[in-house]
Amino acid sequence: MAACFVTIATGSPKDDARQKTGQTVVYIVRHAEKTGEQANADLSEAGKSRADVLKWMLRDISLDAIYSTDTARTRHTVEPTAKAKQVKLTLYTPHSGKLVQAIRRHHTGQSLLVCGHSNTVPELLKSLGVGIKEHVLEGFDDLFIVTIDSPADSTVRRVHLQRLHYPGSR
Numbered sequence: 001m002a003a004c005f006v007t008i009a010t011g012s013p014k015d016d017a018r019q020k021t022g023q024t025v026v027y028i029v030r031h032a033e034k035t036g037e038q039a040n041a042d043l044s045e046a047g048k049s050r051a052d053v054l055k056w057m058l059r060d061i062s063l064d065a066i067y068s069t070d071t072a073r074t075r076h077t078v079e080p081t082a083k084a085k086q087v088k089l090t091l092y093t094p095h096s097g098k099l100v101q102a103i104r105r106h107h108t109g110q111s112l113l114v115c116g117h118s119n120t121v122p123e124l125l126k127s128l129g130v131g132i133k134e135h136v137l138e139g140f141d142d143l144f145i146v147t148i149d150s151p152a153d154s155t156v157r158r159v160h161l162q163r164l165h166y167p168g169s170r
Contacts (some may be wrong), residue, residue: 018143022150023109026103026128029054029120031073033140033168042072049169050140055080057143057166064110067092067099074115081113100127108150129159133157141165 003149011123030131032054045052058081068074070091082089094116097106103112118137119142125131126145145162 014051022108024103024108024148024150026146027058027063027111027113028079028121028124028144029077029113029115030118030137030140030142031071031077031115034073040072043076046168047073047077051080053075053166053169054078054143055084058113059084062111063087063113065090065107066113066115068115069094069117069120071117074117078113078115085088095123097127099124103128124136125161128163129157130162132161139165141168 004014031043033044034041034047035044041080054077063081063085064087066078066085066087067090068078070093075089075091079089081087092102092114099114113123121137121142122132125144125146128148132144143164143166145164147160147162149158149160
């Protein structure tokens with residue numbers, strides 16, 4: 001499995017600058033590997049390992065909020081990160097558009113982690129102002145980083161997408 005690693009420096013000076021410029025960063029992942037095709041399938045051993053890798057990859061990232069749909073596989077994908085960051089996991093309903101409204105209304109200038117599904121991640125990306133072809137999201141190793149620049153002194157919103165891949169184990 002190919003891996004792409006990125007070093008992202010964070011800290012209070014950058015966090016302060018991000019809030020002043022209105023820069024919001026949303027890290028988006030699909031749930032990790034699941035045990036089966038049942039509606040509320042949990043994570044497989046490979047999925048649990050991938051969830052730990054996600055926690056490791058985001059170890060130096062300051063997260064203000066973590067969102068997950070209400071399935072075992074999505075919750076368990078981001079729970080290790082939530083526990084490590086001491087950030088409460090917030091559940092959301094996909095397809096409603098309420099998550100994007102909450103991001104724009106309550107999280108401008110913050111960093112968030114969102115976990116969804118193969119059919120909800122492309123919709124979320126599109127709602128945030130970027131898009132991918134839905135069929136491209138077939139694996140469990142995508143980490144999308146959406147940066148939304150919304151300076152307070154401008155009506156222009158610029159959105160940037162970075163797509164990375166992360167391994168299932170270290």
